[in-house]
Amino acid sequence: MSSKKETENDSSQSEGDEMAGASSVSAPSSSNVIPKDEHTSESSDDEGGSTIEMLRRYMVQKLGLHENDDAEEPKPKILDDVSIQGVINFIKDGKCKKIITMAGAGISTSSGIPDFRSPGSGLYDNLAKYNLPHPTAIFEIGFFRENPKPFFALAKELYPGVFKPTPCHYFLKLLNEKGLLLRHYTQNIDTLERVAGLPGEKLIEAHGTFHTSHCLGCRKSFEQEWVKEHVFSDSVPKCDECNNIVKPDIVFFGENLPHRFYISSQQDFPQCDLLIIMGSSLTVEPFASLIEQVPKNCPRLLINRTKAGQRSSVMAFLGMGSGLDFDAEGNTRDVAWLGDCDDGCLELARGLGWEGELRKLIADGHAGIDTSKTLCKDGDNNTKQKNKNVKL
Ligand SMILES: [Zn+2]
Numbered sequence: 001m002s003s004k005k006e007t008e009n010d011s012s013q014s015e016g017d018e019m020a021g022a023s024s025v026s027a028p029s030s031s032n033v034i035p036k037d038e039h040t041s042e043s044s045d046d047e048g049g050s051t052i053e054m055l056r057r058y059m060v061q062k063l064g065l066h067e068n069d070d071a072e073e074p075k076p077k078i079l080d081d082v083s084i085q086g087v088i089n090f091i092k093d094g095k096c097k098k099i100i101t102m103a104g105a106g107i108s109t110s111s112g113i114p115d116f117r118s119p120g121s122g123l124y125d126n127l128a129k130y131n132l133p134h135p136t137a138i139f140e141i142g143f144f145r146e147n148p149k150p151f152f153a154l155a156k157e158l159y160p161g162v163f164k165p166t167p168c169h170y171f172l173k174l175l176n177e178k179g180l181l182l183r184h185y186t187q188n189i190d191t192l193e194r195v196a197g198l199p200g201e202k203l204i205e206a207h208g209t210f211h212t213s214h215c216l217g218c219r220k221s222f223e224q225e226w227v228k229e230h231v232f233s234d235s236v237p238k239c240d241e242c243n244n245i246v247k248p249d250i251v252f253f254g255e256n257l258p259h260r261f262y263i264s265s266q267q268d269f270p271q272c273d274l275l276i277i278m279g280s281s282l283t284v285e286p287f288a289s290l291i292e293q294v295p296k297n298c299p300r301l302l303i304n305r306t307k308a309g310q311r312s313s314v315m316a317f318l319g320m321g322s323g324l325d326f327d328a329e330g331n332t333r334d335v336a337w338l339g340d341c342d343d344g345c346l347e348l349a350r351g352l353g354w355e356g357e358l359r360k361l362i363a364d365g366h367a368g369i370d371t372s373k374t375l376c377k378d379g380d381n382n383t384k385q386k387n388k389n390v391k392l
Contacts, residue, residue, distance in 0.1 A: 036176040059271075079299050086343070087274070087301045087335055088351035091180070096274035096299075101172055102290060106279020106304060107341045108190050113161040129152070136339040145216065148245050149235050155248065156231050158190065160210050164369055165196035168278060170361040171345035173197045173314035173334040183268045185261075187287055189250045196365060206261045206287050208250040210309060213237070217244030239348060257286070269293030279341045282309035292322045300324060307336050312335040316327045 028344040079086035090096060105113070127135045132149035137143040138150050175181040175194050184375040185204045186193055191211050193203050205211075213222045218241050227246060230237035240273030251257055272294040281304070291300060291309055302308060302324060326336045337344050349358040 023048065023308070026201065060330060061064075066306060071072055076297065076332075078297055079254065079335070082332055084337045084347060085337060085351065087276075087299060088348060090274065090299055091352060098268075098271055099180045099200075099274045099276060100182050100268060100272040101175070101184045101278045102195075102275070102280060102287070102292070103172075103184065103186045103188060103276070103341075104280025104282075105188060107168040107186075108163070108188055108192055109279070109326035110168075110340065111164045111190075111192060113158065113163050113190055121347070123306050127154070136253060136260075139250075139253045140251045144247065144252060144296065145245070148247075152231055152234075152236055156234070160191040160195065160230060162381070163190060163192065164366055165192040167342040167358065167362055168345045169193055170198035170365055171349060171358055174349070174358055174361055175178075176202055178354075182272060183264060185265070185287070185290065187250075189285065204261055206251075208248070208258060210248045210250065211245050213248045215242060215244050215246050217242040217384070220246075222246050227231055250310045251337075265290055265293065270295065272298050272348050274298065276303065276311070277301070278303045278344065280304065281306075289322070291324065291377060296300055297333070301335045302339055305338060306339065307338070 004066060042129055042149060080089055091099075105258070119176045127138060127150075130138065130153065132138055133143070144151055144225055153208075169192050172181065172184055172193060176184075177199060181202055182197060182205060184193060184202055185206055187207050189205070189207055191205075191209055193205075194200065194211065195208075213224070213227045214220065214326070217239060220235065220239055220241050222239075227237050227248060230246075240243065241245055249258075269290060270293065275294050275298055277289065277291065277300065280287075282291065288309060294300065307324075307326060309324045309330075311325050324334045325331050326334050328334075337347070346355065346358070
């Protein structure tokens, strides 16, 4: 949802810069050869290895890149066991009080909200009925100004209030109630964190939210309920001051992320003592790069169906770059737990002795939502409970 295009441009730009830099690098002359590493054996058996090491160091030096400070030093052991149990022990031992959680679409899929990228069931694959020039046009601000109807039609399907928070959302609330959550960063626009009861000050909605809306002309702010009435009556909300379109504060392609995202992330990540990433493929910038902003001794747990955000093998070979290092030799901080987010959170809760509390939060939260829906007596099909597949 964010400025993926811009990011891709940025990365191609930086790649171009690197290429330009590399092409100006002269070949190693005899006077410019880097001395062999003192620790490297000079025996002929090891010649291949030392040549590779020399090449690595040469490239690091010539590209003007810094090696990892700890590349040559024994790494301190961070988790006693590189597994979800190791993370549970880390929390139980009181080694973290400032946990940051990061979430993508994967934490909401069990509520029934379609994932944006899953083939077949993904949102982009189900947009044919809107006759868009291309699927992502629905989130492009230029297209929206010309033709806002497809977005509002989609908004009606996705609108907050239609879906219930998942066990994963309630786990976040529980982490906060335990006084362990520094902040939750979400890529999701479904507001389910708010519905689950996570306070606004603990929440950074990196890609915006339906919670607030603004006029595209005069920036006048509008209430969620007022916008919702328009969305559900199939009319485009227009500003009563200047007649421009009123748009929910969701970050479209070509729009900046909320100011608060940048301010908070700079303050929060350097003091994070445990990072938990859930249900994100970590492909959309600048969200994905947040994982690099935590201290080097901060454990990072990924709960996702597949491994994501890994450092490339080329960069690992060069002893630099960034990313999660699940499979690296000597890794004691990066853990991949593969499976559904709800199951991962339940396993954490079980290990921490919080399972009963979590299940009560879920039951009470869902019961409260059902009660308020009954009181509203809203007969619209869209408000029917859709999350039948939430596992309790
Ligand atoms: Zn206006």
